[in-house]
Amino acid sequence: MVYLAIGFPPAAKSCAYRMRETANQFVNAGWDVTVVTIAQESWERDSGIDLTLLEQVDPQVKVVELPLAREDLETDIRLFDEARALRPGAWMNDLRKRQTADFPEPNFGAWRGALEQAVLDIHRDHHADLLLASCVPYVNLAAAWKLWEEARVPYAVDFRDGWSIDVIEGVEAFSRDSELGRWEQKILDNAVSLWVVNDPIAEHYRTRYPDFADRVRVVRNGYDADSSPGRSHKADADAGLVFGYLGTVNFTAQHLEIVLNAWRAAREQEPLMANARFEVRGHIGAGSGRESNRHVEILKQAEVDGVHFGGPAAKAEVASIYARWDAMVLILIGGRYVTSGKVYEYMATGLPIVSAHVVEHDASNVLDGHPLWTGAVGLDEEALTQSFVRAAHMAIDTSEAVHAEAMTHADRFTRESLMTTAVKELVDQLATDQATHNNRAGTNANAQTSFVPGGPAS
Structure with missing residues (x-):
């Protein structure tokens, strides 16, 4: 599995606990796991790092750290160019335009190319049977789509708090016909499963995408x-x-x-x-x-x-x-x-x-x-x-x-118990999808009763 998990330990972020347990439970289920995240130095300028988080990461988990960082969080003024030093407001507006040129997400949109290339490189070197994208950032979805387009590697999405719902205000974050809405629709049309952290968010997605409702799963955060x-x-x-x-x-x-x-x-x-x-x-x-x-x-x-x-x-x-x-x-x-x-x-x-x-x-x-x-x-x-x-x-x-x-x-609500169940359900759903695909292709689907990591991608 390729796991797009920006926020993975040692990032000092609340999502790190969920990401760590997800990777560990896939290893426990017999999978090779490669995590894609950003360098520790990038977190040092952001929310900080907590090296103790690494102590319980399964040693079999491989981690690829990309040299990506948020430009707007740089605090060393010696690295500022003239435009940023003299006109910080105008510089920030220009940065937002550059960041959203490739993907409609401030702060992270410019990471699209690096993330897409990373998952393609990993798949080329070690065949992937599944990609799991944890958001935020949502630009991870572009990388998931790229690997699906190029190699038909199945993918699932962990939105956690959702994308098209503003969970703080309790309102729709963007319409279905917006650029963001078209991205979300395209991604969910082809996803194996969607994880969210509670029932109200799940209900939002089941109502918004009724044809996808049976693939929406509530995977609570829990505790260690x-x-x-x-x-x-x-x-x-x-x-x-x-x-x-x-x-x-x-x-x-x-x-x-x-x-x-x-x-x-x-x-x-x-x-x-x-x-x-x-x-x-x-x-x-x-x-x-x-x-x-x-x-x-x-x-x-x-x-x-x-x-x-x-x-x-x-x-x-x-x-x-x-x-x-x-x-x-x-x-x-x-x-x-x-x-x-x-x-x-x-x-x-x-x-x-x-x-x-x-x-x-x-x-x-x-x-x-x-x-x-x-x-x-x-x-x-x-x-x-x-x-x-x-x-x-x-x-x-x-x-x-x-x-x-x-x-x-x-x-x-122990995190280990919740994530063990979630991983099993996702693997079972992947097996079901492959069996359905093989049936439609006229292959001997009856011989395939379970999904075996390392086998041919659907």
Whole structure:
């Protein structure tokens, strides 16, 4: 399999966990896997790298790193040409035109040629039976199409959050007759399968492309079992309760201020929280804006309220960080089309969870039934204040049995289990497609009962 996975470890991005497990499970199923991504140096100017992510990549996975990078994230002004240095706005407009000339995607469209050549070279050297394209970037789809056109290598697509649906606003991102729409239609017309992370996104695609509906699969993100502390927890009120948020800070500054205002009010109202602390861990911003933005300023101003920003956390640290906390704060953007991978990990801690997101959010569906969830109350400061207070009491009063019940609620969402099933379904679908193709071609399809990696492409 050729796996177009830009964001693969050691990229410090949330998609890296899903990509790592996908590659590993294909190896476990007997496949040779070649990952196509970009160089580590490119991630160092973007979201950063986490070398601990490489520790659990199966050693049989081959990785091809292409020398591609986002020009707009370059921060070394000695490398700027005169146009960029003197007229940065005009330079950026020109860059966008150049980037979208070959493929309609800002920041990444210009990568099309390199990606197409990469998959052709890999297939020439080691025959591919399947290509899986993980998006974003969506320019990966052009490479998938190229290999299909040139060599008829079957392909599947992992949209994760979808393309033609704006998951944040909950509206159509582009029409079917637009350039983007024509690309999506063309790709899905010939894809073996489409993966998305939740049911609302799946329903969008099943409705938009009814002839393709039976090939849309919900493949949730889940969580890695080694990210959970794996034991019940007893809070120490005298030492001060510790609330925590771990994840990429991609919500607005206003959203953060609402949460921190509610936190401040809860500390003032509830004696249990008088000496409580709120730790925020994760990546904030990219490129020149990494940890140098309004969010960081807000967090620094809140230090007087027991708020502490500890920066990004390596994957290997996650379980030990959760083990130090007494309650979780789930801050999410979007609504019914957004789930977030962190919700599964938060549930697996067995700790109380404060939801700081809109009520009609897919995370609410996942959390339903969790015994230590304070409930979805929206982004109302007063309601959030009471959620913090309830979580504090849960942290103190909850028995070991209920903590264990809370952890059990997340068991069905282990990433390994979810991806093992997804990979098997995709391989089975590929076998079915090949059998159908062989039947139509008049070949002996009855002799082919399963797909064997390394055999002739359909």
